[in-house]
Amino acid sequence: MGKRRDLPEINAGSMADIAFLLLIFFLVTTTMDVDSGISRKLPPMPEENIETPEIHKKNIFVVLINKNDKVLAGIGSPSNMVEINGDGSISSSLKESVKEFVSNNGRSDNSSESPDKAVVSLQNQEGTSYDMYIQIQNELTKAYNELRDEKSNQDYGKDFDKLDADEQKLVKKYFPMKVSEAETKSN
Amino acid sequence: MSKFKKNGGKSMPAISTASLPDIVFMLLFFFMVTTVMRETTLKVEVSQPEATEVKKMEKKSLVSYIYIGSPTTTQQLNFGTKARIQLNDVTFSRKEVSEIQNFIISERLQKDEDEIPYMTTSIKADASVTMGIVTDVKQELRKVNALKINYSTKKNKDVN
Numbered sequence: 001m002g003k004r005r006d007l008p009e010i011n012a013g014s015m016a017d018i019a020f021l022l023l024i025f026f027l028v029t030t031t032m033d034v035d036s037g038i039s040r041k042l043p044p045m046p047e048e049n050i051e052t053p054e055i056h057k058k059n060i061f062v063v064l065i066n067k068n069d070k071v072l073a074g075i076g077s078p079s080n081m082v083e084i085n086g087d088g089s090i091s092s093s094l095k096e097s098v099k100e101f102v103s104n105n106g107r108s109d110n111s112s113e114s115p116d117k118a119v120v121s122l123q124n125q126e127g128t129s130y131d132m133y134i135q136i137q138n139e140l141t142k143a144y145n146e147l148r149d150e151k152s153n154q155d156y157g158k159d160f161d162k163l164d165a166d167e168q169k170l171v172k173k174y175f176p177m178k179v180s181e182a183e184t185k186s187n
Numbered sequence: 188m189s190k191f192k193k194n195g196g197k198s199m200p201a202i203s204t205a206s207l208p209d210i211v212f213m214l215l216f217f218f219m220v221t222t223v224m225r226e227t228t229l230k231v232e233v234s235q236p237e238a239t240e241v242k243k244m245e246k247k248s249l250v251s252y253i254y255i256g257s258p259t260t261t262q263q264l265n266f267g268t269k270a271r272i273q274l275n276d277v278t279f280s281r282k283e284v285s286e287i288q289n290f291i292i293s294e295r296l297q298k299d300e301d302e303i304p305y306m307t308t309s310i311k312a313d314a315s316v317t318m319g320i321v322t323d324v325k326q327e328l329r330k331v332n333a334l335k336i337n338y339s340t341k342k343n344k345d346v347n
Contacts, residue, residue, distance in 0.1 A: 012208065019211040026218035035244040037309065037339040045329050065318075124318045130255075131314035133321070134236040134338055141240040 038137050040179070058110050059117045061101045063094070063136060067127030071136065075101055075111060094136070098143035102175065115147070119178045137179075144177045151175060231256035231273050236314040237343035244337060249306045251294045251333075253287065255320060256313035270316045272324065281320050287327040311339040 062081065064072040073094055074081030084094045102118045104111035112118035120140055124133055145160070152160045152171050160171060233256045244250060254273035258266045262278070271278040274290040295303055308328055312321055328336060 012205070015208040016204065016211055019208050019215055023211055023215040023218065026215065026222050030218055030222040035247065035250070035309065035337075035339065036241040036342055037244065037337040038238055038240065039242055039307075039335070039337045042325060042329050042334040042336060044332065044334060124322075126317065126319040126322075128318040129314070130312050130316045130318060130321055131236045133318050134238055134314075134340055137338065138238040138240050138340075145240055 038134065038141055040137070043180070055119055056113070056117075059112045059119055061098060061112075061118065061120045063120065063122050063140075065122075065124040065128045065132055065136060067125045069129055069132040071132070073097065094139050095143045095146075098140060099147055102143070103147055115175050119180055121180045121182065123182045140179060141177075144175060147175050148172065227252075227273070227276055229254060229273070230259060230262050230276070230278050231271055231313070232259050233311050233313045235311060235339055235341050238338075238340040239343050241340055241342050244307065244309065246305065246307075249298065249302055250309050250337075251291065251306065252309050252311055253290075253324060254311045255316050255324065257315075270313070270320050272320070281323060284320075284323045284327055287324060288331045291328070291331045291333045305335075306333065307335045307337055308333050309337045309339050 058075060061075050062073065064081070066072075071084040071094070072081040073084050074097075082093070082097075098120065101111050102115050104113075104118075105115070106113045122136065122140070148160045148171050151174055152158065152163055152167070155171070156163055156167055160168065163171065231254050233254055255270060256273075257263075257268050257270050258278065266278065266280075269280065271280055272284060272287070273279075274286060279286045291308070295306065298306065310321065310324065325336070328334070
């Protein structure tokens with residue numbers, strides 16, 4: 001037998017170049033943005049001749065945003081309302097008053113009867129900026145998230161997002177987020 | 188004596204680059220798997236508002252996107268600077284907002300029937316647009332019973 005003949009080795013030196021080329025292509029085309037946002041459920045279109053349920057005034061927390069992005073908030077009638085963003089930024093008083101309003105449980109006469117009955121009514125105008133609207137939505141969500149967190153800590157001893165699905169459902173049922181949005185008024 | 192004694196004129200052995208392709212391939216696969224190709228080219232300018240209480244969107248295949256913003260500079264020649272609504276690759280003015288109904292219906296046709304209740308509409312609107320146009324969009328969504336919506340926002344960790 002003669003000497004064992006080696007197969008000529010394929011030169012893999014350019015493999016790295018090819019891989020780099022592909023890598024750079026994917027690096028450039030990739031978009032790392034995770035889609036995130038505030039989820040809401042729209043109310044279905046009202047059916048004809050259906051009576052809108054009467055809601056007691058003290059169960060409604062009204063938030064008004066006008067076309068200059070000024071925010072008023074309060075329970076029931078406009079006379080109780082307070083300006084929220086006098087200095088341009090939203091103060092945390094909105095969140096606090098929403099929390100107080102929702103979790104009142106009938107303790108105070110001019111606040112909601114139970115978290116279940118509490119409704120936040122959000123009204124905006126044609127010229128309201130989307131930015132301000134989202135900030136208000138964010139504050140409202142934050143108020144409810146904190147309430148749910150407190151409730152789940154009290155009942156289960158852990159944060160809301162650490163609960164399992166059934167427990168989350170129960171907490172959500174206790175603090176249902178009811179945000180009603182009237183149609184935009186022009187001007 | 189010394190360990191680093193030069194052994195007779197012999198040159199330094201080349202560092203083996205044989206494992207370089209492996210490393211690069213690893214990176215490549217990572218990017219291939221994580222990459223999401225942009226389906227549509229944006230014809231409107233969208234810089235989303237910031238919020239803290241955001242949730243990640245699940246089931247991306249069931250999400251339809253509506254972009255709202257003023258046209259990009261190249262589009263401004265045709266459409267001016269007023270905010271427009273982009274559905275797929277076409278933009279519409281506020282007056283043509285009813286096109287959303289067709290858009291949602293055509294999105295539904297592409298999905299299985301049992302997935303339709305889980306479909307979400309993501310509203311990607313520029314922070315500077317006014318609520319007028321957003322409310323119009325929401326009204327159209329209500330008309331076609333596409334009630335699950337998501338206001339797309341950037342995540343902001345700051346505590347206000």
